[in-house]
Amino acid sequence: MKTTTLAHTPPEWAPQSAVWVGWPHLRDAWAEDYEGAQREIAALVKALAPVVTVKLVIGAPHSRPEAVNLIGDLAEFYDAPMGDIWLRDIGPVFVKFRNRLEGLGFTFNGWGGKYELEGDTETAAAIARLEGHPLKRLDFVLEGGAVEQDGEGILITTRQCVLNPNRNAGWTEEKAEAALSEAFNAQRIIWLGDGLLGDHTDGHVDNIARFVAPGHVICQTPSGDDDPNTDILRAIESELRAAELQVSTIPSPGRIEDEDGEPVPASHMNFLISNGRVILPIYEDEHSKRAQAELQAIMPDHEVIALPANHILTGGGSFHCMTQQVPETEGALP
Template identity: 85%
Template sequence: MTDTTIAFTPPEWAPQSSVWVGWPHLKDAWAEDYDGAQREIAALVKALSPVVKVKLVIGDPASRAEAADLIGDLAEMYDAPMGDIWLRDIGPVFVKYLNRLEGLGFEFNGWGGKYELEGDTETAAAIARLEGHPLKRLPFVLEGGAVEQDGDGNLITTRQCVLNPNRNEGWTEKTAEENLKLAFNVSRIIWLGDGLLGDHTDGHVDNIARFIGPGHVLCQTPSGDDDPNADILRAIEDELRSVELEVSTIPSPGRLEDEDGEPIPASHMNFLISNGRVILPVYEDTYSKIAEAELQALMPDHEVIALPANHILTGGGSFHCMTQQVPEIDEGLST
């Protein structure tokens, strides 16, 4: 169990006061997918806006007009340093103590030195300042998409990412567990092995396993005879079932390819939960309708909304990767 007398990270299904969303502005990086990614993100904002305040990070003032054309007044817009849209990894992770919030700011090195963009190391402090909450700096490299928590003391991560020497050279499993338990006030670290093939994050857990309730974790089963991640997905399910969690599954998108015929890391796990809605990424894949229906059955108190994310995926992620939620503060509680 989590000790609620100190700061802890609420689960994603807890009430949220706002959701921060990254807005694309690097035209050269997104190339022919730039306009499509903006349209898909605009659809995400429209799906979120009835249930939560949406706050858009405009990394380049020149893209503000583009956002306004597609979103109108459905989101508040803020100019802030941001290399690209992946706020889950570069933004603050908000932890809660009674009626106070604090942002955790980790060291960020461009996913192991692969993509170092101007502004990314300043995003966490900027968002925390705009929210009016202090930022606590932690002296190790970690991205928000590398950890998944249930608010009840359980945290899932992957060895491929967190123990990768391109993050924190010399870290052992013991060192990592000590740091993660202290940072997030959790009692148990659950280790998975590898993430999806082609995932440049080195195996972020939010592409392979997500909590949908205390001690209840969701993962994917292989889809189609040619699912490139079949062995990986089976190993993930086996590992989760071995550690006394309730485990449910939905189908993966199966094999999807880039223009060179290589498999891309499409995942139905990269959904966002916010105030009674679940925004599920789909990729014009054969299995998306099944995934949507099965997820809706597993989360009957939420409305599951499936939205295309093909263009966003070309940048390396999906709805969860490009957002960061801010928990509601419990009014009336003393500090």
């Protein structure tokens, strides 16, 4: 039983009052994918708008007219500091604490010093302030995409990311578990090994394993003889089954290449759950069609909507990476 003195992290399928979405504004960084990424994000907003309030972060004035043109009145627009769109990692993680919501703000160091952009360290405070909730600062490096929780005290993460010396030097599993348990009131922490090849986040768990119900986790099986993550995906499934969770699988996208012919970390795990809908990133191939059908069978009480995410993927992530949900306050801990 959870104590009432610690935070409770609602699962993603719990009722949400809003979803924050990042809007691209770094035209040079996105290059030829800039407009394509905006179109894909506009489609995401249109899929979410009927079931939840969508709040768009406009990181630069010049991108506001672009957003208005594609989205119209389907979202609320907010000016806030933001380096790029990855709100899962730079935004606050909202938890329920006593009778209120509280945002958790972790130290952000650009995914281990790889991409340090102006504004990213200010985003969590800005969103918490706009939501009207306090922000609790924690003095260790963590990104929201590095942890996955089932709402009942189970947390999954990866050693490749959380124990990486480019995050918190000297961290052991014991030190990491103490920090994660205190932050999220996690009762059990399950460690996976490596994430997908080419993932600049150093193996975020939201690209490889996701909870769909308490104790019920979903992961991917390899697709095609040339799937670059075959060994990694098989290890993930084996580790989750060894942890005695209920495990379901859907196919991976298989081999998706960049313009240089190198594999990119495309994943069907980077879906977003919001108020009865699941927005699934797809990559316009037969594996994605099968993934949608199989995910719908696993989650029959949700509507699975598949949307292309090829342009967003060039930035390194997909729908889950660029969003952050706000739980409903009703039912907060007494």
